Amino acid sequence: MYVMRKRPDGAIAALPEAYEVRENVYGQVSVRRRRPKLFTEAEEHMLASQLRRMRPFAHRLDIVGRTATVYASAMDxxxxxxxxxxxxxxxxxxxxxxxxxxxxxxxxxxxxxxxxxxxxxRRPRFYPLLRFVIEDKNERLFAVERVCFTGDSGWLRLEVLPLSAAMLKYLPHLGKDSFFDLM
Structure with a gap:
């Protein structure tokens, strides 16, 4: 088992090949087994750069497995x-x-x-708002889902389409009242 510390005692020179260091949207650092990347570098870059262009610091992107989740800042x-x-x-x-x-x-x-x-x-807090889930890895189709704020606390599936089209259609609604009209 590997533990992340700020102290140098007991440090190892390098992680074994099968492991990686990962930081989540809340700033927590962990060591985990390396997982295969399902999102292409181009898809990751496209999502991250579009979020930065929209409102830097307002959103964070977390890609785990076949899901890319967009988190919104809870800071006013x-x-x-x-x-x-x-x-x-x-x-x-x-x-x-x-x-x-x-x-x-x-x-x-x-x-x-x-x-x-x-x-x-006082660190900023983030909450999940929108996600893109790989539905068809060959055709590169993504299910777009938004968080449900009712008692279910689940996700509402909106549509399945290519990532670029999904971004153009749904990302502009982040931070606006129109987001809650998406069904």
Missing amino acids: RKCFAESLDAEFANGFADALTKTLAGRYSPDLVALFRARRKEKGA
Whole structure:
């Protein structure tokens, strides 16, 4: 069994050939057996780049087996603005430390670092919203499914079509009220 740690003690030089390191959308890192890739590199790139073009930072893509799931950020605009402020503050603190070393009180530095650490602890949360499931691997047809927000907590199958057509038809609805009209 392999365990991921930040400490170097007990570290191995490399993973065995049959294993890989994987990070999920929540930032959790794990080691798992290498699985065959069912999505082509072009399909992965097409999905990821389209999501980045739409709204960077608002969506995450997780591809496991024959399913590509699009996750939406649970952060509202205010929280997003705060996270940008924190990113700016991190860079500002580094620049301030280098440029003005010794010119401000240690108490002020400690207060600033404590606030930065507190904001960094609040990670954005994501929830699954839309997924593309390989239906026919030879014809490259994908079932498009959206999450069902009723008591079932399942997925509603919308349509089966090629990935490029599915992306054009369904991705523009992410983050809009029209998403809930998709049936």
